[in-house]
Amino acid sequence: MTDSSTSSPRKARRIAKDWLEIAGKVYHYRRDLLPADELMELTEARAELKRVVKEKPNEVKPYEDAIDRLEPILKKTGGYYYPKDSKADWLETLLVMTIVALGIRQFYFQPMKIPTNSMYPTYHGMTTEVYDDPAEEPSGVWKWVRKLGRGTQHFELKAPASGEVVWVWPSQEDAIAGRSMFVIPSQKKPVWLSVGGQSVQANVPMEYDPRPLLEDLVQQGRARETIVNGHRAIATGKQVQAGDTMLSWDILTGDQLFVDRMSYHFVKPEVGDAVVFDTTNVPGMSDGERGKYYIKRLVGTEGDTIEIQPPVVLRNGKPIEGADAFAKNAAQEGEYEGYLRGDDPQFRGSPSRYPGDMFTVPEGNYFALGDNSDESLDSRFWGFVPERSMVGRAGFIYYPISPRWGLSE
Template sequence: MFSLFASQKQKMRRSAKQWLELATKVYHYRRDRLSADELRSLQTHSAALRQLLRERGEPMKLKLAIDALESVLRQVSGTHYPKTSLVENVEFFLVAAIVILGFRAFFIQPFKIPTNSMWPSYYGMTIDNFETAEDAPSGAGRLWRLLSLGAQRREIVAPRSGELSADFFVSAGGNDLELAYTFKQGRSWFVLPTTVREYTFYVDGVPVRIQVPQDLQGVDKAMRDTLFGGDSGFAEHLRALQRDRTKIERHFLEVYPGVSRAAEVLRVPLGRNLAKGQAVLSFDILTGDQLLVDRMSYHFVRPQVGQGFVFRTGKIDSPLMKDRNGQQIAQYYIKRLTGLPGDTLEIKDYTLYRNGAPITGSVSFDKNAKREGDYVGYRNLQALSLGKTMTVPKDAYMALGDNSANSQDSRYWGYVPATEVVGRPILIYYPFTHRTGIAR
């Protein structure tokens, strides 16, 4: 770092030591493959340079001795010298990658929040919808949002003039519709294979598709807000269509590629006639909070109730942790630790009870109990429905999401095996918002 201020003599001495290190390396690695004359020449020139270093020889003498040793090394060192810049760069990045992977595996691991099950403590991916073209940032504003918020633009533009329509799933009760989608194989960062969710609109019968991350929610709401001003406007549009059912077509949609079972959908006109090039829908996908997770502490101290809690799902025995082919899904989850082995949990009046008393250990527990701010309160769902309790078994933990009304957690799939615990979040490092900093 300070070599810029070193004298010529100091620089030459440093260079001489580096050449001697290389000569020593070549001697130990290749002495069995060198002839007696080559070994003698290598040892002689190395000894001469080493002697000059001990005598603190002048820079010019050091330079001549270095040049002589380098000439020998070029002849006898094989692949050790000379090296091209490409080889050196590859070695540098390989060593750096090994160090980073080792550090990630044992100490600190980056982790991205995909969903909003821990909202508002941690944010998953969200949609920032632009209901009019004037609302959408462009130019420098769009670049700044990309850099600071990880915002990625998605737009649906009419390929021709005509009437707009879309497919909808029918809800279980038949009282509402949800914008239909299919799952497709896509690419993350244009390289890594991933599964994406694809929505299809139709303009004069021509399909227009948009792909978003599999875990992203909110495209249906963005459509309702943009085209109808919200849920009530969409409901009114559907009531008007009830009077003329001939405008609604019924057909089947293959939601999962390669699976013969298809879902019944309705193709519904959306009451808009578009001009070619007109935007149907425009929004930014804001990246979820990106955390640094401490993987080291739990090797020495027991996890504490109230901490953020990262774990693997590969050994959680539940149908919800298996794919449609019955294979176990191995991924990382983040929830809040709510129960240790032997604890009994219950939910009453939006409050989570641990061993008969309101749970403590995190601000989010208190805020959920009071339904304060954006915290919605704990909900009696699944295994913790009204009047039911859960007792954590030995060598396991219980984990719940802070967004209890929209969190698939231990109430649904059971307990986290102790062997699957990864660590606790310590820092939100991206995106750059008021939440950036120490993780709660």
């Protein structure tokens, strides 16, 4: 007997519709599997409940009678669809949530984590805080606040012996297979120190820039190059005793944001947008970077004439406008250090290597620069970004909790 004896006719009708939905699934998905007699029972009981729902009686009993007839038939014929256990319900809910999430990611908002500091200080990649004094290290509640709110990871390396600290540069072969968020496969690399012929290491994210750690170790005027086990190394001049803390530092996670994938279906990217693009089809991209997603500032669209006169970018002969970062770089305001030419000789395809170089952005392409020109590999080096590579524009920084949280610049 269904638990509807105290229900109003309206509520009983709503419950009956739920039963019809279950019966419909069983009928449509299992009718080819059911014996003829069971299929007939299901068809007749389903038709009877449909009739009652359509007639809208002013009493509860007709609904109860029709449901009571249908329920034992569903138990016999329902298979996966009835009765459902909690595991089946959970799996179905998970599947629906996954499909919805994939749809949102594909067409509306895609999450992205910024690993490097090519757009610093507008957007932060992974940054470093070194602790020279143990008393400076966060502890207790504050340590967990930083971990949860700022995404910090703490590392510490102690001296395995007494002597001079030697910084060892790892090679590509030293990459280590690891896990991100305990699940997602990722690669890590070692921060590798040697003292008295004994080595210790901490495994950090592959995109992390460890140079601030080296700068903290090196003693002024005492650093020198050396070799450790065939690896290029730097003897820092810093002396330690066995058991001393050589390095203690936090890595703060890069900004995590939602990319607006929808807008560029209706409007073209504009100069000043912080754009996200797929590097797969960027002609000058190195094989190691191809296929990744980059975020840069859009500087030129098709037909624009671009020239870099440090610290300013000229667009069509005038200082570029369209984003605060352009003006701040031109004025070298705060941590914005100004735009540089792409004069690194290893990048032969750069359209802006030499003073006075001026170029026009080809049809169907864009020119993009990092806000942190000195630390950015961008269109100065690998050339133009094809229009078809555009994914979207930066929308909202949702993590970590910092002054940059909120709508993207």
